[in-house]
Amino acid sequence: MTNTETTRTEEYDVVVLGGGAVGENVADRAVQGGLTAVIVEHELLGGECSYWACMPSKALLRSAAALRAARAVRGAAEAVTGDLDVQAVLARRDSFTNNWSDAGQVAWATGAGIDLLRGHGRISGTREVTVHTPDGGTVVLRARQAVAIATGSDAYIPDIEGLREARPWTSRDATSVKEVPASLVIIGGGVVAAEMATAYAGFGTRVTLISRGALLAGMEPFAGERVTAALRENGVDLRLQTEPSRVARTDHGFAIETSAGDTVEAEQLLVAAGRAPRSVDIGLETIGLRPGTWLDTDDTLLVPGFDWLYAVGDINHRALLTHQGKYQARAAGDVIVARAIGRDVSDARWGAHVASADHGAVPQVTFTDPEVASVGLTAEAAIAAGHRVRAVDYDLGWVAGASLHADGYRGQARLVVDEDRSVVLGATFVGPDVAELLQAATVAIVGEVPLDRLWHAVPAYPTVNEIWLRLLETYGRESAIPKNRERADLTPVD
């Protein structure tokens, strides 16, 4: 049906601009609190994570990880007689993206009492979003209580000569690939670059990674070092401290000139150089904000200067992770309800209506080989933040549970301890299957559990979690009482 002329106006308590995982959760909490909510979405309901990011990327990585795990255990290894079935991996990935259909998510939203309006939305004034719908119509949405911007982020394309014109892959292409290229150059050294280098090397693609810094630079240095070494062992050509200077299309793919003075050629090129805010064309100028910028918020996710505008998820640049965005969404949805019905707002640190964990308690798993699981502050970041810290290191391979888990288990763990308060500020685990160790560290950090008390959280034997006991032993029980301690340096204690 074509509908080129019509304009209609609708009113809701809450208008959510962008229906990724974050927008969905804002709307859900608002509706659960008794308000009406509509989500405006111009692509697939569920957003980046479901169709082009977390889920498909982890599906691309998981099969090779399972194969590695079997090969690392004698008795099981003998039963592994074949190689990775790449087509089966891609088919499994397709099942997670539901073949890029959002019918399931639409059914969920309907069941949750959330309205969905398909189309491109732009803020058009105070408490107002104007949506251009696919049938050519216009819908003006008026929000009685709040507008929440949850439009996410796009791949950032750096200003490198010839790069944009060469139309390289972004993470969307890499995660939705149908035919795996024979060779791939990746520009970037962050999480996307490291994960995609791992996945494609596992598919048998010849991978070259060009990064202007070290790999996984924001994490504890040993994380990037161990992943670098493992990627090299798996045949990935890593060019670190190197910048691409010029990119051109060739008959066979791409040619990338680098700051080292050489040229790398490959069938495909992936740019994984960070993210840019999806705020260029969402009408920010109509309310005095600058298009194309990340949106600042307070801890209740309210944009400063407004009592009705919230920015949630990637778009506020607080922590570009799905779980953290959904956490913000729960706080934002609930505080919108509280403010709407005049209930007390719980906005003190760790209150129900604030995203306190964004400051220093953000967990993340990087699904490389080895995995990197990290939460809170690195030692360097803790010192920079003014804490008096001690870093406690332990070799994960020495833990009985780890040696049972995989023959020749290699890994490393670090706790960053606040010497003044005797609590954990950060934790990093690197090794096979360390992802599931992370939640205990997150609980310790958020709960500010004193080290003295952590001694009573006994890890089951023989599991990899016994790393907790080893780290505490390395730190030393008496030294967990801070008052008699002298300032410690950052030298690992074993």
Ligand SMILES: Cc1cc2nc3c(=O)[nH]c(=O)nc-3n(C[C@H](O)[C@H](O)[C@H](O)COP(=O)(O)OP(=O)(O)OC[C@H]3O[C@@H](n4cnc5c(N)ncnc54)[C@H](O)[C@@H]3O)c2cc1C
């Ligand atoms: C390759 C890759 C892998 C990742 N893996 C992980 C992972 O393993 N774990 C993790 O926690 N995080 C991961 N992330 C990060 C995660 O994908 C994001 O943090 C998350 O998707 C952000 O959610 P969001 O809802 O804020 O934004 P999005 O998911 O981007 O959703 C925004 C939605 O808004 C819509 N929209 C935008 N503008 C408009 C408009 N004007 N009108 C209508 N609709 C609009 C978009 O179509 C989109 O659906 C990964 C990211 C990448 C790139």
Ligand SMILES: NC(=O)c1ccc[n+]([C@@H]2O[C@H](COP(=O)([O-])OP(=O)(O)OC[C@H]3O[C@@H](n4cnc5c(N)ncnc54)[C@H](O)[C@@H]3O)[C@@H](O)[C@H]2O)c1
């Ligand atoms: N497993 C996960 O949790 C997961 C996986 C993928 C992505 N993510 C999220 O997605 C976000 C985006 O990831 P990302 O890897 O794209 O960004 P990132 O910010 O982690 O890394 C960007 C990398 O690109 C490099 N870079 C930037 N400009 C460059 C240039 N001109 N030349 C060469 N290198 C350049 C940077 O040095 C850095 O290494 C991250 O913030 C992350 O939180 C999470």
